[in-house]
Amino acid sequence: MTGERRLRIGFMPLVDAAALIVAVDRGFAKAEGLDVELVREASWSNIRDKLAIGRFDAAHLLTPMAIASTLGLGHVKVPFAAPVTLATNGNAITLSPSLFEELRQTAGKGLDSPAISARALGAVVRRREAQGLEPLTFGMTFPFSTHNYQLRYWMAEGGIDPDRDLRLVVLPPPFMVESLREGHVDGFCVGAPWNSVAVEAGLGVILHFGCEIFPHAPEKVLALRKSSIEADPPCVSALARAIVAAAKFVDETAARPEVATLLAKEERVGVDAELISRSLEGRLTVNGMGDQRQARDYLVIHRDGACRPSAEQAAWLYAQMLRWGQAPYSADHLSAAQGVMRADLYDCAIDEAPPPSPPIGAFAGPTFESDDVAAYLEAFSVGRKI
Amino acid sequence: MKIVIVDESPLRAAILEEGLREAGFTEVERLGEMHNLLRRIYAIDPDVILIDLANPSRDVLEQMFQVSRAVRRPVAMFVDQSDAASIEASVDAGVSAYIVDGLKKERIKSILDLCVSRFNAFSRLQDELARARSDLEERKSVDRAKGILMKSKNLTEEQAYTAMRSAAMREKKKIGEIARAIITAAELLK
Numbered sequence: 001m002t003g004e005r006r007l008r009i010g011f012m013p014l015v016d017a018a019a020l021i022v023a024v025d026r027g028f029a030k031a032e033g034l035d036v037e038l039v040r041e042a043s044w045s046n047i048r049d050k051l052a053i054g055r056f057d058a059a060h061l062l063t064p065m066a067i068a069s070t071l072g073l074g075h076v077k078v079p080f081a082a083p084v085t086l087a088t089n090g091n092a093i094t095l096s097p098s099l100f101e102e103l104r105q106t107a108g109k110g111l112d113s114p115a116i117s118a119r120a121l122g123a124v125v126r127r128r129e130a131q132g133l134e135p136l137t138f139g140m141t142f143p144f145s146t147h148n149y150q151l152r153y154w155m156a157e158g159g160i161d162p163d164r165d166l167r168l169v170v171l172p173p174p175f176m177v178e179s180l181r182e183g184h185v186d187g188f189c190v191g192a193p194w195n196s197v198a199v200e201a202g203l204g205v206i207l208h209f210g211c212e213i214f215p216h217a218p219e220k221v222l223a224l225r226k227s228s229i230e231a232d233p234p235c236v237s238a239l240a241r242a243i244v245a246a247a248k249f250v251d252e253t254a255a256r257p258e259v260a261t262l263l264a265k266e267e268r269v270g271v272d273a274e275l276i277s278r279s280l281e282g283r284l285t286v287n288g289m290g291d292q293r294q295a296r297d298y299l300v301i302h303r304d305g306a307c308r309p310s311a312e313q314a315a316w317l318y319a320q321m322l323r324w325g326q327a328p329y330s331a332d333h334l335s336a337a338q339g340v341m342r343a344d345l346y347d348c349a350i351d352e353a354p355p356p357s358p359p360i361g362a363f364a365g366p367t368f369e370s371d372d373v374a375a376y377l378e379a380f381s382v383g384r385k386i
Numbered sequence: 387m388k389i390v391i392v393d394e395s396p397l398r399a400a401i402l403e404e405g406l407r408e409a410g411f412t413e414v415e416r417l418g419e420m421h422n423l424l425r426r427i428y429a430i431d432p433d434v435i436l437i438d439l440a441n442p443s444r445d446v447l448e449q450m451f452q453v454s455r456a457v458r459r460p461v462a463m464f465v466d467q468s469d470a471a472s473i474e475a476s477v478d479a480g481v482s483a484y485i486v487d488g489l490k491k492e493r494i495k496s497i498l499d500l501c502v503s504r505f506n507a508f509s510r511l512q513d514e515l516a517r518a519r520s521d522l523e524e525r526k527s528v529d530r531a532k533g534i535l536m537k538s539k540n541l542t543e544e545q546a547y548t549a550m551r552s553a554a555m556r557e558k559k560k561i562g563e564i565a566r567a568i569i570t571a572a573e574l575l576k
């Protein structure tokens with residue numbers, strides 16, 4: 001590469017953009033000969049459109065959204081591809097204190113198991129229906145998001161049909177806490193730091209970490225237009241190397257205060273460094289009493305091969321889309337979805353044998369095999385079949 | 387044709403509405419409050435929705451493509467790939483449009499062009515306003531600093547101004563910066 005390559009990259013103010021933000025703000029991108037301008041955005045739709053029309057060279061994107069855009073679901077078809085995964089997991093399900101209490105009383109004990117909490121939610125939903133009460137409303141960040149699939153998967157295990165028995169609404173993350181306060185939603189699934197913000201404000205109780213629903217959810221990728229990847233492979237490799245080096249840095253315990261301070265800046269994530277630090281550690285205060293819960297895999301940035309995209313993960317996300325009627329099935333769609341997660345680009349850039357990809361799946365339900373999506377969908381009692 | 391404007395800036399929404407009315411679109415409704423956005427949009431049942439790109443609620447609108455049971459007609463975003471220039475212009479101006487399928491392309495284009503020009507005019511207006519404000523602030527600081535110099539060094543108004551101007555030239559700074567430095571120093575020495 002000659003001289004510095006200028007790139008504009010869009011991101012949403014979330015902790016799971018850590019590897020991207022650190023790559024730029026701590027010189028990892030510069031070391032790869034890249035001059036990156038990070039642009040903070042207000043909505044996922046903006047990021048997708050600006051990437052699609054070339055205003056952005058790359059973007060921090062919801063993995064399912066990269067697939068949806070590639071397949072032309074709900075929007076114009078623009079093929080994207082990801083040479084590196086920015087984050088695995090990082091979401092949590094938060095409930096209003098009153099709904100949490102209702103679930104706790106219904107379940108008796110063991111509410112920290114998603115199988116038990118899902119059944120308790122099912123019972124609450126049916127009781128409300130019998131009493132003629134309004135159905136419950138849950139917020140999530142986008143139709144094509146792991147948040148949506150986490151909520152739906154969990155609810156369906158409790159015998160709930162999320163399209164019939166309650167309401168799922170899209171809410172921008174900064175509005176989640178306010179909506180809980182106003183009683184417009186009874187709970188939500190969102191990424192860090194918004195669950196913690198709700199808990200700190202005394203408005204929410206964290207019921208589950210996302211990793212308790214899906215142990216290894218492919219949360220965010222660094223997405224590029226497929227055409228621009230083909231046009232400049234060395235640039236893609238340089239960018240992937242910068243991100244992976246930064247991701248490695250983010251994972252170091254000693255670097256955590258520095259990372260949290262970088263992310264806390266107003267023009268980046270713009271929330272308290274302490275909340276960010278807790279999200280990175282996976283140690284979250286879950287209720288108004290100050291009780292904490294810790295999970296090693298609450299948010300995974302680098303370790304366990306998390307940065308390497310996997311086609312199997314993409315196929316699994318496509319299966320979630322099929323289950324909830326967001327996409328029709330076709331073998332072409334399946335292989336196009338798999339083509340979004342480019343392990344080959346990662347391997348080309350990173351000169352280091354990665355550990356095997358973590359298994360895909362959930363706390364309950366059938367195992368997933370990409371060569372038999374029909375059997376996978378057939379095994380669920382709620383949701384569409386092929 | 388029913389048009390909804392979703393914009394948290396009431397001034398910009400008013401400017402856009404005025405433009406649309408002048409162009410003959412009389413059924414225009416503004417939504418400034420983001421709560422229950424989808425429900426209100428379904429109630430109005432518009433043919434076109436215009437939303438500013440700085441608005442996080444744009445993601446809420448995307449849900450319209452998903453929950454078909456609640457929508458009377460499918461709504462599609464105006465991203466016709468054949469008209470890339472017009473889409474790029476709207477993104478750069480900071481506005482996006484959602485429209486009901488089947489509307490004539492020329493009509494949509496005229497609405498979008500109008501949005502782009504009004505949004506751009508609004509940004510220019512804001513820039514000018516910001517500049518006017520900072521000019522006014524600067525003039526106020528210079529006047530205060532002049533007063534301080536006149537009193538403490540027993541200078542005439544003209545002498546005080548000349549002293550500040552030569553300091554600014556010597557230090558390659560704006561006279562406003564010198565004035566603010568004098569005010570700060572005077573406050574510290576009080």
